[in-house]
Amino acid sequence: MIKPIYLDYNGTTPHDPEVIEAMRPYLETEFGNPSSSHWYGIKPKQAVETARRQVAAILNCSPTEVFFTSGGTESNNHAILGVARRFREKGNHIITSSFEHPAVFEVCRYLESQGFETTYLPVSEEGLVDPADVAGAVRATTILITIMHANNEVGTVQAIADISRIAKKHGIVMHTDAAQSVGKLPTDVEALGLDLLSLAGHKVYAPKGIGALYVRPPLVPEKFCYGAGQEMGWRAGTENVLEIVGLGKACEIAQRDLTKNMAHMKSLRERLHEGLAGRISGVRLNGHVQHRLPNTLSISFRGQEANRILENIGLEVAASAGAACHSDTVMISHVLEAMGIPLEWAKGTLRFSVGRMTTEAEIDKTIRVVAAAVKPKVA
Numbered sequence: 344m345i346k347p348i349y350l351d352y353n354g355t356t357p358h359d360p361e362v363i364e365a366m367r368p369y370l371e372t373e374f375g376n377p378s379s380s381h382w383y384g385i386k387p388k389q390a391v392e393t394a395r396r397q398v399a400a401i402l403n404c405s406p407t408e409v410f411f412t413s414g415g416t417e418s419n420n421h422a423i424l425g426v427a428r429r430f431r432e433k434g435n436h437i438i439t440s441s442f443e444h445p446a447v448f449e450v451c452r453y454l455e456s457q458g459f460e461t462t463y464l465p466v467s468e469e470g471l472v473d474p475a476d477v478a479g480a481v482r483a484t485t486i487l488i489t490i491m492h493a494n495n496e497v498g499t500v501q502a503i504a505d506i507s508r509i510a511k512k513h514g515i516v517m518h519t520d521a522a523q524s525v526g527k528l529p530t531d532v533e534a535l536g537l538d539l540l541s542l543a544g545h546k547v548y549a550p551k552g553i554g555a556l557y558v559r560p561p562l563v564p565e566k567f568c569y570g571a572g573q574e575m576g577w578r579a580g581t582e583n584v585l586e587i588v589g590l591g592k593a594c595e596i597a598q599r600d601l602t603k604n605m606a607h608m609k610s611l612r613e614r615l616h617e618g619l620a621g622r623i624s625g626v627r628l629n630g631h632v633q634h635r636l637p638n639t640l641s642i643s644f645r646g647q648e649a650n651r652i653l654e655n656i657g658l659e660v661a662a663s664a665g666a667a668c669h670s671d672t673v674m675i676s677h678v679l680e681a682m683g684i685p686l687e688w689a690k691g692t693l694r695f696s697v698g699r700m701t702t703e704a705e706i707d708k709t710i711r712v713v714a715a716a717v718k719p720k721v722a
């Protein structure tokens with residue numbers, strides 16, 4: 344069976360072969376508990392600490408500032424709930440954007456039910472948060488700013504360093520959800536001025552169900568998972584050694600090959616964009632032209648239905664939709680809605696996200712397949 348071309352790397356990534364090799368001993372033989380003081384615990388404990396150093400290296404922080412979680416969602420929960428509960432006496436106001444991943448905005452919604460207040464900042468048509476809006480939203484009661492580094496649907500990259508400076512000036516904790524940017528952009532917590540950063544393993548060629556949170560000392564978010572003292576007391580529960588090893592290796596590779604991978608992804612993404620725009624009339628790019636993940640192409644086909652295109656191309660290309668049409672109703676993604684993309688464009692939006700393994704031949708075939716599924720350019 345010939346599999347469809349995979350162009351959904353923002354959805355998840357395949358395991359890197361080097362990641363699989365690094366994990367193999369912890370699947371096959373090294374089953375020990377890293378907390379055990381006997382022989383079986385030695386290698387797993389060392390492996391967890393090696394992985395912590397590898398994750399710290401890609402973030403330019405100390406290994407003692409990183410703890411492992413079950414993924415991007417849990418990291419965001421730790422960060423936002425942990426800060427909200429720690430600083431409850433100081434204030435109850437959180438600033439975020441109107442097009443965060445549900446792993447951020449649902450946490451904010453929950454906190455609102457607990458008496459917190461959230462400001463959801465607007466984004467421009469290109470998906471950018473204006474740092475001036477952040478400054479304007481600050482109140483005496485603001486305790487946290489949480490704004491994603493790069494958007495998963497359209498790839499727009501925020502001016503995090505500028506926003507962090509505003510947070511710092513007012514003594515507000517600054518968090519970013521970097522699930523989409525690690526491995527696609529530099530993610531140096533010093534350059535970005537962050538107090539907290541969330542990352543997710545399965546977006547960086549490691550397994551699903553593993554992630555990490557960076558926490559800048561002396562910040563100590565309140566913990567929400569009680570139990571034994573693993574992960575320096577940050578996160579109770581026997582460590583997921585197998586996947587921690589995978590995440591560490593994945594970060595090492597991502598850091599080592601970042602420049603090469605960025606150039607590869609960008610050139611294929613541009614090839615795809617040019618190919619589609621050249622063959623199909625009524626094409627619109629979503630997201631910022633420059634401030635965008637190098638691998639992400641969100642593109643709208645005017646008057647088309649994304650679901651129908653995906654159905655037509657599904658045997659040959661795997662991508663994702665920015666809108667779902669059901670009989671006479673259209674559900675536009677909250678991201679496109681926040682950006683104010685007009686309905687006639689938004690409902691025909693597809694997201695193609697390329698990866699390290701994507702080839703030029705795959706892109707050229709995708710152009711042909713998509714062009715055939717969408718109405719041809721009028722001569």
Ligand SMILES: Cc1ncc(COP(=O)(O)O)c(C=O)c1O
Binds near residue numbers: 413446493
């Ligand atoms: C921006 C962003 N944040 C958070 C998440 C959630 O990460 P996880 O699936 O590891 O919980 C995702 C995954 O789609 C994401 O794209």
